[in-house]
Amino acid sequence: MIVRDLMTADPAVIRPEATLDEALDLMEELDVRHLPVMSDGALLGVVSDRDLLATAGALAFRPGKESEAATLADRLGAELTTVSSDDSVVTAAVDLVLGRIGCLPVVDDGRLVGILTEFDLARAYSDACRCSPELSDLDPRVEAEMSANPVTIAPDETLATAAQRLEELGVRHLPVVDDGALVGILSDRDLRKAAARDLAETRAVSAAMTKRPLTVDRDRKLSVATILMHEAKISSLPVVENGRLVGILTLTDLLDHCMNALREPDAPRR
Structure with missing residues (x-):
């Protein structure tokens, strides 16, 4: 199974000049948790709702003030992990689990073509267990x-x-x-x-x-x-x-388990 089989193609994106509140509003409107940040066709990063909530100080109960002024450009990190649509799902699962990140932008030839999330991998695991009786030993209680x-x-x-x-x-x-x-x-x-x-x-x-x-x-x-x-x-x-x-x-517990469950039968296990 490869990333193309699971990813959401052509995901919604947002510009770096958008405010944190605008990004949160768009996430709520689209019922998504991650938004790629794009400028002139270039992928600059990805923001998650949890990133934005932590930045806005929600856990410290400082709503509104900081998030109204801050833009996404101020909050983007230097590191960005991506996968290609031809990568194996196992490769993506390892990146998600070890990196403790919620999604991976899918980039082919420098162009954003999709996004792969933790939920996509969880769905792949449940589908594999349902369709492949030989995986029963990888479906514990x-x-x-x-x-x-x-x-x-x-x-x-x-x-x-x-x-x-x-x-x-x-x-x-x-x-x-x-x-x-x-x-x-x-x-x-x-x-x-x-x-x-x-x-x-x-x-x-x-x-x-x-x-x-x-x-x-x-x-x-x-x-x-x-x-x-x-x-x-x-x-x-x-x-x-x-x-x-x-x-x-x-979901993190599930993904830890999925890294092994989604491997090809002849692949070495972690």
Whole structure:
């Protein structure tokens, strides 16, 4: 399988003079998380919603001011990892996982022809498991890949506390637990939306969390969890057993596993 089979061709792009707010608005309008930045036909970089949210200071609850003035040109890094449409999906998976990046621009002969995201690779993994019985040994139960006993937060704790906890732990999602029961999940994206709605940092987590989150049982196959994430366009799933939280599975966990699962049968495994 090659990149061309999975990529989104001719993706929407944005100019470097656009502001952070304009980029976030376009992402929301198009329901995408990444935008290539182009100028006069040249690819300058890629911005993600998380890049922009962190820059805008959403986790520190400083909405609006900084993002209104800053442009994308001010935020582009020097390094840009790309792939060609003829590269193998395994090559792309390695670049995504090891680089901890959410997408790869697809460039042929110096021209942007597509974009490949984490969700595209997750879909390839679930499709491969469904269509190839010989891959059954590479489709373990969710409990084999999840992070057990994740750090949680209570619904009555403040958004400021949640932001600090996310930053200290270096994670993007906090299950919200009340008296032992899972009642929601809070992500860094939820915090950005709270900041945009001018919710004070003293407001409770319950005001910004996603209520009744999608979950997966620890005994389900990993490919099933992958399908759930892909269809819902979410990057984490609380893992439950008899309705109680026992872990969390993230898109990064899936991609770590996918690097091996998507290899050709005769390819050496990592």
